[in-house]
Every structure is written in structure tokens, then in C-alpha cells.
Amino acid sequence: MTVKNGIGILIGVLCLLLLAICFGCVKQRPAALETGEVAQPGEAATVKTVKAVEQTVSVYNVKVTPLTSGECAQCHMDQFTRIKKDGGKHVGVGCTDCHEVYHAYNPLKNNYAEIMPKCSACHDDPHGKDEAVQKCADCHADPHRPVMAIPDPSNIELQCRPCHTQVAQIVTKNPSMHTEEACSSCHSESHGRIPDCSECHENHSPSVTMNSPECLACHPVHEPLQIAYSGEVEKNMICAGCHDVPFDDLKTHQTKHSELACAECHPTHKELMACQDCHGDAPHNPAIHKKYPTCGACHSIAHDLRM
Numbered sequence: 542m543t544v545k546n547g548i549g550i551l552i553g554v555l556c557l558l559l560l561a562i563c564f565g566c567v568k569q570r571p572a573a574l575e576t577g578e579v580a581q582p583g584e585a586a587t588v589k590t591v592k593a594v595e596q597t598v599s600v601y602n603v604k605v606t607p608l609t610s611g612e613c614a615q616c617h618m619d620q621f622t623r624i625k626k627d628g629g630k631h632v633g634v635g636c637t638d639c640h641e642v643y644h645a646y647n648p649l650k651n652n653y654a655e656i657m658p659k660c661s662a663c664h665d666d667p668h669g670k671d672e673a674v675q676k677c678a679d680c681h682a683d684p685h686r687p688v689m690a691i692p693d694p695s696n697i698e699l700q701c702r703p704c705h706t707q708v709a710q711i712v713t714k715n716p717s718m719h720t721e722e723a724c725s726s727c728h729s730e731s732h733g734r735i736p737d738c739s740e741c742h743e744n745h746s747p748s749v750t751m752n753s754p755e756c757l758a759c760h761p762v763h764e765p766l767q768i769a770y771s772g773e774v775e776k777n778m779i780c781a782g783c784h785d786v787p788f789d790d791l792k793t794h795q796t797k798h799s800e801l802a803c804a805e806c807h808p809t810h811k812e813l814m815a816c817q818d819c820h821g822d823a824p825h826n827p828a829i830h831k832k833y834p835t836c837g838a839c840h841s842i843a844h845d846l847r848m
């Protein structure tokens with residue numbers, strides 16, 4: 542074999558090897574190149590990520606139950622505390638019983654009024670149909686504290702009588718100085734405040750110290766001129782507040798009458814019992830009754846029996 546022939550054979554072998562290498566590269570090209578697409582560097586990593594997600598346990602694969610009031614409190618502790626302390630009858634109502642739609646406020650939609658619960662969903666004209674009491678929030682400013690949040694009565698005077706109809710009827714039916722007063726004149730500062738009588742009234746008599754319980758023993762506050770008392774009232778000092786002269790007579794001129802409670806002889810205010818109601822028709826000798834047909838002819842008045 543000549544040198545020329547050897548070189549030719551070597552070149553042929555090298556060509557075969559080169560073809561074999563090129564053929565192997567073509568077989569191993571990415572599918573993207575087969576379709577004419579350019580392979581991106583991150584595609585292999587994306588495939589691995591998808592497979593990893595497919596293997597992650599979903600935290601949303603749980604049964605969803607309605608929120609409890611305790612769960613609402615985790616975010617809305619202020620409202621929860623107010624209704625727990627001063628909620629009145631609302632303490633028996635769960636948060637989602639009123640707030641059927643929640644976490645839906647959108648300032649762009651301005652839908653606050655739309656999603657807030659409506660009083661009428663539970664309450665059907667609780668204070669009547671008077672126009673003055675149709676806006677619940679005028680008085681019940683905070684539904685989480687429906688009674689305690691009622692403002693100063695002087696700011697809601699128009700709502701007093703439509704709500705407290707029974708009291709309004711009594712005051713109107715029994716005219717007195719109280720009838721001329723605004724409700725907030727007495728029930729001032731806070732709703733439900735009951736004033737002491739001495740805030741407006743002085744004692745009936747300098748010899749007697751009066752206080753509200755003793756005043757109310759005779760004077761019902763919304764009809765003070767309809768004086769009434771129980772027959773069991775034994776404190777003559779209460780009566781003495783107005784009737785100081787008869788009281789002083791009984792005290793100064795001691796007789797069996799001095800031992801009696803005023804109400805025993807005056808079972809109702811201004812009632813004057815006849816002597817015979819207690820003493821019978823003829824407590825003395827018939828001749829005395831014939832000569833003195835009226836008891837007062839001898840015994841003057843019941844508070845001073847001196848002859």
C-alpha cells in the first residue's frame with residue numbers, strides 16, 4: 542500500500558466518524574427544535590415546579606362552617622366587647638344573624654349602607670308608626686349597645702312621648718306643673734335617669750325633711766295632684782309636710798287621736814270620716830247626745846279634743 546492510498550483510507554474513516562457524530566446529535570435534539578421552536582432556558586425548571594405543586598397537599602381541602610361570634614371577635618374585639626357588656630337583648634343574637642353579608646364593603650361602590658343589617662329585619666315598628674320614631678339610630682345610636690347608647694334626652698325630646706306612650710297619656714290626662722315641663726327637664730343627662738324630687742321642689746314644711754321615697758308615697762310623679770297613699774302609711778311626719786297645723790295640734794294636745802296614723806281617719810286624701818264611723822251613734826249618755834247633737838259642740842275638732 543502506497544502512502545497516497547493510506548491517506549485516502551484515513552480521510553474516509555474520519556468522514557464516517559463525523560457523520561456518525563452528527564447523526565447522534567440530531568437524534569438527541571430537544572422536541573422544541575424538532576418543531577422549529579427555540580428552546581427557552583427556564584422551561585426545564587418550569588416542568589419541575591409543576592410536578593412539585595402537583596405533589597403539595599392543599600390547605601383548602603377542608604369543610605367550611607359558618608363563623609362563630611367568638612371567631613368574629615378575633616378581628617372585631619371592640620364590637621364584641623360592647624355587645625357582651627351592654628348588648629341588652631342583643632346578647633342572644635349571633636354576629637352573623639345580623640351580618641348576613643360581611644367583608645363585602647367596597648369604597649369604590651360606596652355600598653356600606655347596602656350591606657349593613659336593617660333593624661326592620663327583626664323589629665316591626667316596636668315604638669309605633671309615629672314619624673318621630675322611624676329612624677332607629679336617632680335613639681339607638683349603637684346597635685351593639687342599643688339602650689346604653691341612647692343620647693342625652695334633650696337631643697331626642699320629640700321621641701320621648703311616642704315611645705313612652707303610657708306615661709305621656711297619664712301626664713296629659715292629669716294636668717299639673719309637670720305637664721308643662723319637657724321630659725328632659727327631669728330625665729336629663731342620660732336616658733333613664735330618675736331625678737330626686739328635691740332637685741326642683743323644696744320641703745313642704747321646715748319641720749320635716751322630705752325625700753323622694755316619702756314624696757312618692759303620696760304624689761305619683763306623673764300625676765302629682767292625684768294624691769294617693771296606702772292605708773298602711775304610718776308615718777304621720779309624711780302628712781305633716783303639708784298638714785303641719787293638724788300635726789302640731791295632735792302633738793301638742795295629746796289624746797287617743799294622737800296615737801293614730803293620719804291614714805286611719807283619712808283613708809283617702811281629703812276624705813273626712815264622721816265621728817260615728819269609729820265611735821258609733823251614741824258613745825255617751827243619751828241625754829248628752831240630746832243636748833249636744835254634734836260632737837264638735839263639746840270636742841271642737843278631731844285634732845284638738847279639748848272641751
